[in-house]
Amino acid sequence: MISQKQPFLDVQEIHTYYGKIHALKGISITINKGEMVTLIGSNGAGKTTLLNTISGLLKPQKGQIKFEGTHLEHLPAHKIVSLGIAQVPEGRKIFSRLTIMENLEMGAFIRKGRRAIAQDMEQIYDLFPRLKERRKQVAGTLSGGEQQMLAIARALMTRPKLLILDEPSMGLAPLLIENIFLTIKKINQEGATILLVEQNALLAFNIACRGYVLQSGKIALEDNCDNLSQNKMIKELYLGG
Amino acid sequence: MEYLLNPEILTAQIINGLTIGGIYALIALGYTLVYGILFMINFAHGEIFMFGSFGGFAVLTLLSNNGFSTTHPTLSILCAFAAAILISSALGAILERVAYRPLRDAPRLSPLISAIGVSIFLQNAMMLFTRGRMQVYPDIIPENFIEIGWLSISCFQISIILGCLLLMTGLYIFIYKTKTGKAMRAVAENREAASLMGIDVNRIITITFIIGSALAAAAGVMVGIYYTQINHMMGFIPGIKAFTAAVLGGIGNVPGAMLGGFFLGLAEALGVLVMPAQYKDLIAFGLLILVLIIRPKGIMGEVVSERV
Numbered sequence: 001m002i003s004q005k006q007p008f009l010d011v012q013e014i015h016t017y018y019g020k021i022h023a024l025k026g027i028s029i030t031i032n033k034g035e036m037v038t039l040i041g042s043n044g045a046g047k048t049t050l051l052n053t054i055s056g057l058l059k060p061q062k063g064q065i066k067f068e069g070t071h072l073e074h075l076p077a078h079k080i081v082s083l084g085i086a087q088v089p090e091g092r093k094i095f096s097r098l099t100i101m102e103n104l105e106m107g108a109f110i111r112k113g114r115r116a117i118a119q120d121m122e123q124i125y126d127l128f129p130r131l132k133e134r135r136k137q138v139a140g141t142l143s144g145g146e147q148q149m150l151a152i153a154r155a156l157m158t159r160p161k162l163l164i165l166d167e168p169s170m171g172l173a174p175l176l177i178e179n180i181f182l183t184i185k186k187i188n189q190e191g192a193t194i195l196l197v198e199q200n201a202l203l204a205f206n207i208a209c210r211g212y213v214l215q216s217g218k219i220a221l222e223d224n225c226d227n228l229s230q231n232k233m234i235k236e237l238y239l240g241g
Numbered sequence: 242m243e244y245l246l247n248p249e250i251l252t253a254q255i256i257n258g259l260t261i262g263g264i265y266a267l268i269a270l271g272y273t274l275v276y277g278i279l280f281m282i283n284f285a286h287g288e289i290f291m292f293g294s295f296g297g298f299a300v301l302t303l304l305s306n307n308g309f310s311t312t313h314p315t316l317s318i319l320c321a322f323a324a325a326i327l328i329s330s331a332l333g334a335i336l337e338r339v340a341y342r343p344l345r346d347a348p349r350l351s352p353l354i355s356a357i358g359v360s361i362f363l364q365n366a367m368m369l370f371t372r373g374r375m376q377v378y379p380d381i382i383p384e385n386f387i388e389i390g391w392l393s394i395s396c397f398q399i400s401i402i403l404g405c406l407l408l409m410t411g412l413y414i415f416i417y418k419t420k421t422g423k424a425m426r427a428v429a430e431n432r433e434a435a436s437l438m439g440i441d442v443n444r445i446i447t448i449t450f451i452i453g454s455a456l457a458a459a460a461g462v463m464v465g466i467y468y469t470q471i472n473h474m475m476g477f478i479p480g481i482k483a484f485t486a487a488v489l490g491g492i493g494n495v496p497g498a499m500l501g502g503f504f505l506g507l508a509e510a511l512g513v514l515v516m517p518a519q520y521k522d523l524i525a526f527g528l529l530i531l532v533l534i535i536r537p538k539g540i541m542g543e544v545v546s547e548r549v
């Protein structure tokens with residue numbers, strides 16, 4: 001019999017290029033159902049490239065990606081969303097000319113059932129009360145922190161099984177970061193599997209259970225977060241000594 | 242110059258201006274919708290308008306030859322609009338697929354050149370088909386005039402103005418109130434983020450071309466019925482004028498294209514009161530140059546500031 005314990009997300013030996021630039025050089029990661037896994041690495045290591053390859057914005061030249069047993073590597077991004085993978089992109093990329101409500105409606109684009117969508121929207125508003133106050137406002141008028149909340153909220157509206165976050169703390173004040181991270185933890189506790197990319201390794205190790213360290217397109221280390229935060233090399237490179 | 246103060250002439254010119262302005266606006270919307278989503282000027286849009294006009298012509302000629310149009314004039318005209326919209330929409334969708342999509346990631350000049358090539362191709366195709374001859378729309382409904390006191394308004398003009406307003410209202414509701422319309426705006430703003438929402442970006446782009454082409458087709462039939470004579474070159478000048486209208490209103494901006502169309506129509510109609518009629522085109526292109534120099538974002542500019 002084939003092993004019963006198939007990983008939730010299984011990335012095998014992925015190679016992704018930008019023209020001639022070899023950005024991912026044979027990356028393998030696995031994520032189990034219900035886990036929160038973090039991916040850290042310095043600028044240009046290839047974190048965003050890996051996330052975009054999983055979500056289908058980029059196509060790998062070699063290797064395979066399986067999600068719940070389905071091959072993703074040849075599917076267009078909009079089909080991958082329907083399988084249950086949502087990405088909160090780097091730099092938020094909210095629809096600034098649409099209202100907050102319309103942004104959330106776009107999150108529910110693939111879904112049917114008005115009532116369930118309306119219910120989810122109410123839950124989202126409970127999670128982010130500031131968005132509720134401003135729901136008729138054009139999203140471009142939101143502050144940076146509110147935009148990040150909207151980006152997460154919009155991804156949640158797809159009802160993801162796997163939520164991918166690309167540097168959600170970028171450019172935010174410490175208090176807001178704490179707030180966002182608490183929310184991410186809550187989302188994970190409520191059942192979503194999470195892949196979190198962070199520059200701030202300390203924060204990431206605090207809430208995730210396992211981590212991968214990415215260096216110039218390759219996985220340099222993999223371990224549970226406790227071990228990673230004790231690792232000498234990590235301390236020097238990512239935790240400021 | 243005293244005729245300037247003559248209310249009859251002035252009103253007549255205002256109505257003329259609104260009629261042609263509505264037609265400019267319908268065509269301008271096609272430029273602006275496509276620009277909003279692909280950041281390219283579809284220079285073959287005037288030819289899509291021309292094909293629509295010929296589609297309507299073919300159907301009306303057929304229906305008037307077999308006598309159907311004498312018994313059912315309104316239905317015949319509706320058929321003409323339907324056929325025109327069908328032909329132009331199909332043409333727009335095919336054009337996008339064949340001439341623009343393969344160049345989506347190419348430098349911006351490439352799709353522009355492709356568009357100009359398509360435009361020349363379509364003009365010549367129609368020229369071969371019609372042997373270059375002028376065609377005349379069959380006379381189906383007599384041009385009645387509505388008299389209100391000293392005011393006499395052509396029912397054609399009123400219908401065209403109302404038809405344009407109706408189509409524009411429909412478009413506005415579609416873009417701002419329906420799921421597909423909202424997805425169109427989302428794709429216009431950020432294609433990658435939209436596909437992360439599960440939106441099929443290519444499908445939305447095809448729909449955008451179809452809607453823009455359908456509006457141009459409606460304008461084509463209106464022009465055919467109103468001016469009666471059409472030929473394979475008829476897309477060129479209205480195309481450039483409508484492009485001017487789109488730029489006036491801020492290219493990519495939907496309400497802007499509507500306003501720009503009416504503004505240009507009125508400017509031309511009132512302009513001929515103070516200068517010889519053969520200078521009419523000068524007004525449009527003078528305005529285009531002026532706007533590009535003084536306010537390239539158009540009259541409406543960007544409504545919302547974008548925070549990055």
Ligand SMILES: Nc1ncnc2c1ncn2[C@@H]1O[C@H](COP(=O)(O)OP(=O)(O)OP(=O)(O)O)[C@@H](O)[C@H]1O
Nearest residue numbers: 018021023041042043044045046047048049050090
């Ligand atoms: N669109 C692109 N075209 C060409 N090269 C790119 C492109 N995007 C990224 N790269 C290159 O690929 C490599 C990986 O970039 P990537 O954006 O994945 O890094 P990252 O780990 O997300 O960095 P950061 O922490 O700054 O977000 C870098 O060397 C980068 O220069």
Ligand SMILES: [Mg+2]
Nearest residue numbers: 047048049090
């Ligand atoms: Mg990145």
